[in-house]
Amino acid sequence: xxxxxxxxxxxxxxxxxxxxxxxxxxxxxxxxxxxxxxxxxxxxxxxxxxxxxxxxxxxxxxxxxxxxxxxxxxxxxxxxxxxxxxxxxxxxxxxxxxxxxxxxxxxxxxxxxxxxxxxxxxxxxxxxxxxxxxxxxxxxxxxxxxxxxxxxxxxxxxxxxxxxxxxxxxxxxxxxxxxxxxxxxxxxxxxxxxxxxxxxxxxxxxxxxxxxxxxxxxxxxxxxxxxxxxxxxxxxxxxxxxxxxxxxxxx
Ligand code: NAD
Numbered sequence: 333x334x335x336x337x338x339x340x341x342x343x344x345x346x347x348x349x350x351x352x353x354x355x356x357x358x359x360x361x362x363x364x365x366x367x368x369x370x371x372x373x374x375x376x377x378x379x380x381x382x383x384x385x386x387x388x389x390x391x392x393x394x395x396x397x398x399x400x401x402x403x404x405x406x407x408x409x410x411x412x413x414x415x416x417x418x419x420x421x422x423x424x425x426x427x428x429x430x431x432x433x434x435x436x437x438x439x440x441x442x443x444x445x446x447x448x449x450x451x452x453x454x455x456x457x458x459x460x461x462x463x464x465x466x467x468x469x470x471x472x473x474x475x476x477x478x479x480x481x482x483x484x485x486x487x488x489x490x491x492x493x494x495x496x497x498x499x500x501x502x503x504x505x506x507x508x509x510x511x512x513x514x515x516x517x518x519x520x521x522x523x524x525x526x527x528x529x530x531x532x533x534x535x536x537x538x539x540x541x542x543x544x545x546x547x548x549x550x551x552x553x554x555x556x557x558x559x560x561x562x563x564x565x566x567x568x569x570x571x572x573x574x575x576x577x578x579x580x581x582x583x
Contacts (some may be wrong), residue, residue, distance in 0.1 A: 337565040341366030344413040345562065346405065346457065348396060349423030351377040353523030354473065357551025358420055358558045363388045365559050367418065370409045372396065396423050396449045397441065402456050415464055418562045419457040421450040421495075422473045426488045426525055439487045446491035451498060458502070458511055467510025469562045472499050474517040474573045476580055492517075496573045503571025512570055514561045519577025521549040545578030553578075 345362045349355035350371025356379070359369045363384045370390050371377045377391045392408045394401035409416055424446045427438035454470055461468035475492035476482075482489045499515045506513060520526060520539050530536050530548070540548070557576050560566050575581050 334565075338559055338563045339366050340418070340559065340562060343367040343417040343562070344370070344409065344415050345418035345420065346370045346372060346409055346416060347420040347422055348372040348453070350380050350391065351375060353525065354518060354521060354551050354554055355420070355422040356380050356383075357555055358422060359384060359389065361555035361559050362418070362562065365563070367562075368413050370405075370412065372405055372423065396453070397444050399449050399452045402449070402453050405453065406456050406460060410460075415466070416457055416460050416468065417466065418469045418471070419454065420471045420473070420558065420562070421454065424473060424491075424525070426485055428484045428528065430484055431486050434486055442487035443491050446488070447494050447498075450495060454502065454513070458506060458509075461511055462509060467512075469566070470502070470511065470513040471558060471561045472496075472513070472515045472573075474499075474515040476517060476519055476575075476577060478515070478517050478573060479575075479581055499573060500571040507570045512561070512566060514566070514569055514571065515573030516554060516557050516561065517573050517575045517577065517581075518554055519543065519549050519575065519580040521551065521553070523551065542583055543578045543580055544583065547578065549576065549578055 345367045347355055347359050350359050351373040359371050359380050362369050372392045372394050374395050381389050390412045392405050427442050472495050474496050477489040478492045478496035499513055502513045554576050557574055
C-alpha cells in the first residue's frame with residue numbers, strides 16, 4: 333500500500349532544534365508516523381517532551397555551536413535506542429546587521445551552527461549508517477536564501493546557500509550506500525526565526541504581498557515534506573532541496 337511507504341514505524345530519528353518552531357513540528361510528525369525521536373536542543377525541550385511523551389521522545393541537551401558535542405549526541409542516541417535511521421539538521425540561527433559593518437562574531441556564530449556542525453554531525457551519522465549497513469535518511473533545513481540573496485543577512489545566506497550545495501556533494505558520494513540526503517527550503521514561516529521581520533510592519537507587508545498563498549507558513553506546513561524525505565517513499569530522491577514556500581520562489 334502506498335501509505336505504508338510513508339510510515340516511520342520502528343525508525344529512530346535525530347532532530348536538532350527540537351524545542352521550538354519547525355523542529356518541534358517535525359518531532360511531532362515523526363512520532364505520529366511511528367518513529368522514536370531524539371531531540372537535540374541547547375535548553376531542555378520541555379514542551380516537546382510533554383507533547384510527545386517519554387516513550388517516544390528523548391532529549392539530548394547540547395550546544396551545536398561547537399562540534400565537540402557530536403560524540404555525545406551519537407552516543408546518547410545509541411545508548412537509548414541502539415541505532416539511527418534519520419537525521420534532521422534543523423537547528424539554525426540568523427544574525428541581521430548591515431553588511432557594511434557585519435561583525436566577525438555574527439559571521440562565525442551563524443556559520444558554526446548552520447554549516448560546520450551540520451556537516452560534521454551529518455558525517456558522524458553517515459558513519460553510523462555504514463556501520464549498521466542500513467542506509468538512512470538525512471534532511472537539511474535550507475531556506476529561500478539557499479536560492480536568493482536576502483538583505484542584511486550575509487552569513488545566513490552564505491550558510492544556507494552552502495548547505496544546499498553540500499547536500500548535493502554528499503548525495504553524489506553516499507547515494508550508493510542507500511543514504512538519501514535532501515533538503516527542505518521553508519518559505520517565510522511564523523516562528524522565532526522571523527519574529528523581527530513580522531514585527532516590522534513594512535517588511536512584513538512586503539513579504540506577505542509576494543507570497544502567492546497569501547499567508548505566512550506554519551510548522552505544520554513542513555511536516556508532509558519532512559515525513560516524505562524520511563520515509564521509503566523518497567528512496568529515489570537524492571540531493572534535492574524541496575521548497576515549501578507557498579509559491580514564493582515561483583514569483
Ligand atoms: P527557531 O528560532 O524557532 O528555531 C531554531 C532552533 O534551533 C531552536 O530549536 C533553537 O533552540 C535551535 N538552535 C539554535 N542554536 C542552537 C545551538 N547552538 N545549539 C542547539 N540548538 C540550537 O526558528 P525556526 O524557524 O523553527 O528555525 C528552524 C530552521 O528553519 C533553521 O535552520 C532556520 O534557519 C530554518 N528556516 C526558517 C525559516 C522561517 O521562516 N522560520 C525559513 C527558512 C529556514
